[in-house]
Amino acid sequence: MITAIDGGYIVAFDGEEHRILRDGIVVVEDDRIIYVGKSYGGPVDRRIDARRSLVSPGFIALHSHICGGHGETGRRGDGSRRQLYNSDLFDRMFPRTREAARAAAELNYVEVLKSGCTTLVELGSPNALGNKEAVELPDRNGMRAYLLRMYGSGSWHTPDGNRVLYTNFDGETWDETPGFKGLDESKAFIKEYDDSADGRIKCLLGPSTVDMCSKALLRESRKAADEMGVGLQTHVSQSVVEFQEIMRRHGMTPIELLHDVGLLGSDLIAGHSILIGGHSKVGYADPWRRDIKLLAETGTTVAHCPQVFARYGIAMESYARYLMEGVNIGIGTDTYPMDIIREMGLAATLSKIVEGEPRVATSRDLFNSVTLSAAKALGRDDLGRIAPGCKADIVIVKMNSINMSPVRDPIRNLVMSGNNGDVRTVIIDGRIVVEDGRVPGVDEERLAENLQREQERIWDMLPSTTSSGEPSTR
Known part of the structure; x- marks a missing residue:
């Protein structure tokens, strides 16, 4: 036609x-x-x-969690643990069910489509829904998606709201078994589903976060990516706790660690990369901007998600500065709302505030981030542009x-x-x-009702207090 x-x-x-x-x-x-x-x-x-x-x-979102975001809607955003430097990553006590994950994913794919997103890099839905259903959902909506089955050596938790501990880790040595098992499962997922749905569904490797992966697992992830010819994405420099923990373990910044293990490169999307050396909140001076220069020199792409950090009083310092240093930057929606247009506007505004200069972080810069720059990150010169x-x-x-x-x-x-x-x-x-602003054949009211019902079931299971003893936002 x-x-x-x-x-x-x-x-x-x-x-x-x-x-x-x-x-x-x-x-x-x-x-x-x-x-x-x-x-x-x-x-x-x-x-x-x-x-x-x-x-x-079409717009390209480089970092989204399609299954979890709306579990936080109405619960997160007006407060956090100051003891953990205003990061809410470590005190998420609410349980997660497959039914709630499915309800969130069904709604979120519609929401992100309606914001003009035609390509989405999605982290974690194969873990939450199972491989087959994680592929079927975006295919059903006609979405172009890059899916990641995430894995790590362990996970974090806070017993009291004041400190963060890691499973499978004694403070010095990791139990490598769970991480390498997860890597094998991610590789199997890629082999089965990459390039499915007429090529609209592709897969990336997903070492979860820099502080939840051993150096050996990160090195093996790089080896697997090279052998399989696929890209990777990880979370890095997303909290002060993470920055301090990596400095304690390895005597280097999280970005320097990724460089040390060989993970940085043009096929890596570094999720967030906000709390880097030199950021005002980490207490680590870097007048030479070594972290930014490493990202630029290696061709690594940063997936910037301003909304989820701005809710906790944190801003990149700054989007404009990264661009000036030559870093390729894309934009993501992370958790909620799934509105890539809103993320563009906020990224521009925050950068202008941080730099105190209205001529930086222009509308054209942000538009390029969700089109040409994002397509470059995925190695696609047939996306992000209107041309024969x-x-x-x-x-x-x-x-x-x-x-x-x-x-x-x-x-x-x-x-x-x-x-x-x-x-x-x-x-x-x-x-x-x-x-006409609607996804044909989709009953949006039904999706919203399903998600409301599933989340209310989860809220009823919540404890009355958080791990730190404060009242829970049930």
Whole structure:
């Protein structure tokens, strides 16, 4: 089928950068873009009128937890443990059920699609749902997804809210058995499901977090990635506790540790990478910006998720500084809300505040982060751009809504004034998956009711206090 999209503002790619094409046309045949220009005289089977809209390449979210995010909605965000430097990672006492994970995933895939996300890097759904169901869910919605079955040498917990302990770890030595078993399971998942769903589902290796993995496991992960020809993602520099623990164990920063074991590289997505050497909250001066330089020199991509950290008074220092040093940065939604447009706007605003300079972290910078930079991280020159030969992953955003009017620079309007309610149409592989702001065939009210019911069951199981003895937000 040949589809023509008549666009008022088309974000077209000229081979080097995005440019706005006014009153143009994008032509799609099956799953590929075949023409971008001012007029088209060939045959057309279907036309989409987007003359009052922005026609954009699909957005790419580089870091999302599709199963867990809404378990925290309404519970997290207005407080945390100061003793653990305002990180809530270690005091999550609520139980998790497969039913709640499924309800969250079903709702979150719809929410992230409606924000214009056509490609999602998802961490942990194979662990929460099982491999088969984790693949079936995004396939059912037509999503392009990179899935990670996570693994680690152990896990963290806090017995009293004041200190963090690690299972399978005596403070010096890890029991390597669980971590290597998890790596084998991740490799088996990749071998079975990579490149499934007509190539829309791909897989990455997922060593969970730098402080929950031994050096041996990280080294073996690099070896496996090289042998299998797949990428990796891990969480790194996401808490002050982690930074201090890695310094205690190894006498280096978490980023330096990843470099030491050989994990940094153009095929690694370093999730978060916020609390690095030199950050004001870690108490470790780094005037030479060694951590940032290591990320830039190795071609490692940072997946920046501003919302989840901003809730706890933490900001990257800064998105603009990383860009200036040459780091490739993408954006993720992490837990909630699953709105990539909202994340773009917040990343820009926080960076301007941190630097005290409005001319940095521009709307174009953030737009590039969710398109060209994210595609680079995945090794895909057929995503994140509107050009002949590229995948037909396209987002149509209304430009005549109350919050978007008037329009002078449509990309600035999108980043600074937009939200998921402005997304009109989402196309993946040439197929419409969001139409008039809705996912066809999906009962959104039912999804919300299912999630509410499952989360209320979990809330009823919560203790009345946290591990630190404070009242629980049941």
